[in-house]
Amino acid sequence: MSPSPNLEPTGNRMKLDTLIEVSPAETRVALVDEEGVLHRLDVHRAGRPPLQGAILRGRVSRVEKSMKAAFLDLGALGEALLPRAHDGRGRPLTEGQWMVVQVSRDAQGGKGPAVTARPVLQDRYLSFMPFGLPNDMRVDFDRGLGKGRDLARVKRMAEAFDPGESGGWLFRPAAAALTQDRDMSVLTRCRDALLARWQAAQSANDGTAPKLLEEAPSYWEALVRDAPPTGRIATDDRLLHAKIKALAEERYPDLLDGLVFHNDRETLFDATAVEDQIEEATTRRVPLTGGGELVIDETEAMVVIDVNLADGALALQGGDAAVRLNVRAAEAAGRQIVLRNLAGLIVIDFVKMKQRSDGKRVIEALRRGLKGSGGPGGGMADVLGMTAAGLVEVTRQRSGPSLTEQLLGPVPGDRPLSIDSQACALLRRAIRQTGGGRPTVYGPKPLLDAIRTRFKEALAETETRLGQPLDLVEREGRAAEIVMEKR
Template sequence: MSDEILINVTPTESRVAVVENGLLQELYLERCGDGGYVGNIYMGRIERVLPGMQAAFVNIGLERTAFLHANDIMPRQPELTEAGEPVEIPPITDLIRQGENVLVQVIKDPLGSKGARLTTQLSIPSRYLVLLPGVDNIGVSVRIEAEAERERLRGLVRKLVGEDSKAGFILRTNAEDVDEGSLARDLEYLRRLWKRIDAGMQGAEAGQCVYEDLSLPFRSLRDLMHAGVEKVRIDVAASVREAQTFAGEFFPDWVDRIELYEGEGPLFDLYGVEDEIERALSRTVPLKSGGHLTIDQTEAMTTVDVNTGGYVGFRNLEDTIYKTNLEAAQAIARQLRLRNLGGIIIIDFIDMEEDDHRRQVLRTLQRALERDHARTSVSEISALGLVEMTRKRTTESLEHRLCQPCPACGGLGRVKSVDTVCSEIFREILRAVRQFETGELRVMASPSVVERIMEDQHRTIAELTEQLRTTICFQPEEQYGQEQFDVVLL
């Protein structure tokens, strides 16, 4: 499989595209002065403790106070006791107090009206390892499945760390098959970094950032670079030099894969990345067979509806539905990554009668999700043909990063019809005349509404004028939206 990473750097923003076999799979965006906060460490002040929610609001210097749950205050430990009972979480009032300072790390960016999500369980990532201060444990990513490899990696880290370590480590998926020298360089980097963070903690004031994660281009190299990536193309020479220096510290054998893009057109015109981004903002996703997906994102969940559309198949209805669902399963996995959709996701596959077809579609979806860097959990297909799944969400979706609510509809995706607004205007006229004594009314509305009233409702206007014994004049206003109008007493 041929993978490439494209890094577009401009004075206003940085964008990173992950391309697999010539097709855009993931997009990351960071604007100047508006980077994400995930991974940053702050000295926070407890502003308010909520015993009923087992949570607290913490001031870390951002616009909105951040959220800290009791689960994220407790030291890392198994979720179950040796007897198989859930570990009991003490009352939050026993863990923190209002007004005290606490060192916290952002694990989820502010989303919509919600503040950032915090934890006191610090973790500092590098290329192959994650440092866990204050924890005496060595873990291995579950995506490294071979038990012999898991034990080899644990043994190498134990040897490098020694017996006097005051921190634990997690071996990341990238660590699979790496040698001792690479792990040693990673370990030394983390130790130096933690010393700098520890020194910054001393005397830090509430709301002060103690550690800020790497910028997007460097994070991408750290987290996304792997043996299957053939090239990393960057369109700014200075950024290429910085990236090669950074890579030389962590994966020197791959430095020559990082190169300057010198093509005639923009970097993101390669593989039609810009066009793919535009399509990713659409509600509808066409399938090659002629079917399509309809994706609707709400605050509570994301729904995906599968439709056969123009696909009529060749054999029978069940076969047509089965092939459409198979194609849709792969397309859905890609769209979740590309659009960075997270939280609860409900997929409405077309109903299938055969159990084997249902199993194959579900398995296709699960296999397609295996390349997703975000953690996912997929349930069985329900009796209604629905698949409930979750995908870990730490940053806002692509739509929320690139778009804002429509000023005309406020994000509803629809506006009242002209006829509906006309009826509302007539009701408002009646209300105004009954409430106030007046000899003349002026109605200001959008040109389309005024035009409809004057052309189709002139008889109604005449009847109202005679009935109410008042003069009504209509004034079109270009700046008014279709739903907006004012009835003014003169």
């Protein structure tokens, strides 16, 4: 992808990977590749601070032996599920026991948050696990480092790394951007900061009530922390750009050359063609290059992805057409899984092939699609193999709601944008209105009510930026729109 001519780099990198578009009601974050293809989209709505990653003191309210799980009272945050009824050292829990936990999944879909008894404190280059690594090693390496030169270079740095007396350390993919001669002090500061955070949480662990020991990182801090170690971070918000630059100067030197401020009336997502790709990320049917399509259905029990081609089309192509179709479909399915943040059990129904051995090529393509989709999401999936019927099962760790859950309404199939998504889109367009007149939104009552209530702070910010009120006029039976009415 060629960056927009209106992107003003603060360094000399030419690759753009992470795009952050800020508007009053929401912030949208896209991960794109060198050709500008969208690989991940996250939406952060105003008034919904993240809880995932927070460390808390909670009390075991009950132990469910049949589930081998426990529920914890977190005070104002309600009750949380602990999937394994053991503390951080593997000891069984008892009702009434106090313990330190970390939120592993935000509340969603009517379910409360999930927590873990084995907190992980993360920074860009290292993760610290106070109760040790699952494999009992003192130091290990993230799968995202691969098996080549990056891993070898990080292992050499690890030989000079002092892990201290307790806990376990995981070198994260961004550590590959550091060099042993120049940046060992960066790793040392990172280690000391993580240890200090855990010590502060431990010191605050007292009293007779549930309490917050460490807040979850803000969405933008987590975004910068987890940004791919190559590529750039671009935003259209001057204040956010300044915050990211200050954080990089203080703690993340590998990011400094790749910070970009988009300074133009055309939105960042329009300038980089991301906006056009978002519809594909939410539609049920996804066309495949060269013919065929994926049909993606999300249910409560699982996600089903069906590979379709018109009847008789494969026979006309002859040879290993089914294999070629399935290889294309597998790579596309992997990309869609990460792009849509699909999780849990995912079943992919491929076109039947003559040779069972061809399934290996399809599995390899699926793994490429999952791994090549960038960011922290691609490596969380496990491909379980292909059955004789051409079904492939994938399991993927849940990390928040899927993209369709965030953007679309509750109607099955090809769903319209939810009321909240429509409200955010209208406020996003409102701040870019130009010309004389009074900005006016026409729309149905439920949409206008959402703007007045759930997004009232975003509405106030929009009016401040416009320098005048935004009129909301009820109108049924037609699509919502924003126009500049003559005074």
